[in-house]
Amino acid sequence: MKKALFLFLSKMDFGGQERFASHLSEMLQNEYEVYFVLFDAETINYKIYGHVLDIKQGGLSKNPIKKTLEETKRWITLRKYFRKYKPIACISFGDGPNLLNLMAKMKGIIVIPSIRGFATAERIVSHRLDRVLYKRADKILCVSEGIKKKLNSDLPYLSDKLEVVYNAYDCDQIVCESREGEWESVNEDGGYRLVSVGTLRPEKGYWHLIKAVSILREKYPSIKLLIVGMDYADNGKKLMELVRLLHLEDNVCFEGWHQNPYVFLAMADVYVLSSVREGFPNALVEAMVCGKPVIADDCLTGPREILSPSKLEGEIEEITKADYGILTPRLDVQEDYTNNIFEEEVVLANAIDMVLSDDSISEEYSKRSLIRAKEFSYSACKDKIKSILENAGEAR
Structure with missing residues (x-):
């Protein structure tokens, strides 16, 4: 029986990280039971090779009290999915999913946020809460050496967690x-x-x-x-x-x-x-x-x-x-x-x-x-992700 693997995003509507997540599900579908965990699954414009779990908490209210309640519901729902499906790992994409992934961390589940843009790296460096939460990550996927270099330089205590995984292309x-x-x-x-x-x-x-x-x-x-x-x-x-x-x-x-x-x-x-x-x-x-x-x-x-x-x-x-x-x-x-x-x-x-x-x-x-x-092939990316998951699991 294949182990479950979560790919956690806000949506699957438009964008580079959404496209990469689609490719990742295609690459890993034979090794893992892939689940897309989404804040809002109403609009899906990319192919999904797996299942969809809809948190049904898309946009957040501007009212501080309502926003806090909505964020709490997101946290509760994600933890519920963790307990029910027992994924080997949860790989998240985007600021919101990354932070919630780190906050909802549970024993036995490998938590892997991914940093897809330089602005996200700058945010982590400049925000105290982000700096604290990212210590909870088992691994951190960086889409480029430049992003890894930024985090390694400003937050050296994360250096052992940083892994560069380039986007993959069929x-x-x-x-x-x-x-x-x-x-x-x-x-x-x-x-x-x-x-x-x-x-x-x-x-x-x-x-x-x-x-x-x-x-x-x-x-x-x-x-x-x-x-x-x-x-x-x-x-x-x-x-x-x-x-x-x-x-x-x-x-x-x-x-x-x-x-x-x-x-x-x-x-x-x-x-x-x-x-x-x-x-x-x-x-x-x-x-x-x-x-x-x-x-x-x-x-x-x-x-x-x-x-x-x-x-x-x-x-x-x-x-x-x-x-x-x-x-x-x-x-x-x-x-x-x-x-x-x-x-x-x-x-x-x-x-x-x-x-x-x-x-x-x-x-x-x-x-x-x-x-x-040709150097950004599916096979190279797939091998790197599998190696990261295996090594992170052994290190726990």
Whole structure:
């Protein structure tokens, strides 16, 4: 009889950690009886290989008393599930599930929170309650070496608990799905196509990329940028207004969220990541799986580890032809939705132009993308997770 394994998230609607949890359930379904524990299971947009346990406590009240009662109900329900299903471990994703996982810890259950973004690492370091609770973890999964380095430096007492587990990708499946449809917004004028995938959060730095396109339009009038991702806190309105301000209505398209973003990746001439902060950018690797040359700024954290594993120290101060892609200097985190163009956007535009204008560079980095993408396979991730679970169990 297979042992139970909990994957604990707020929802399974949209996002990189939700997609990774889906992949993880697929990888581990033959070894474990996988259960998804969710605050709200009403909307599930990713495949689940296992069962769903709905805590039915999605959004929390703004009233302090009601909020405390709702959080207590979450804790009671999770403990009830622990006692009933007796999972070997509970791997959690996101601030809320991570903290509740740590607070609800029970004897005999391995508790493993995962840190998916640099902002979460900063929160743990700066909040006393977080620092105390994370001592209760048996292991802590970090999505990148950069995040591990941050926690190891600021909270050295956690060093023995930290494990880096990169996101995993089913390369064959991604390539297969990338051929399933046609890109409705394909540029009929024959212009170059840029693609960037991700929720319209400020940390994605899309205002930088839109301004870079305004520069490139002078040389490539028919250039097209497609941004694939759902809106976040109405940030899309700011980006759309910037597009109108720069008169880029014919050059920038917001495609919204898609179950299959790989179709867009397959049609791209270049994939561009303009994030000011990351954990481990899924779409960047997925573009590489599709054999696309990629450009990314050297943000915290992720792109450097993916594109330049041979040089992880120091800063990128100019456009750099890295091992597996083009890196540009880190972009400013300060949001700016005016028509002011800054030097960093000029540099980003120059990097894109370098790839578009030189077929040899584009072709070379397309080949390198395919080589690097194979290193983030399902098998490598599966072996790492199984090893962590086994070692954590033996250490108890």
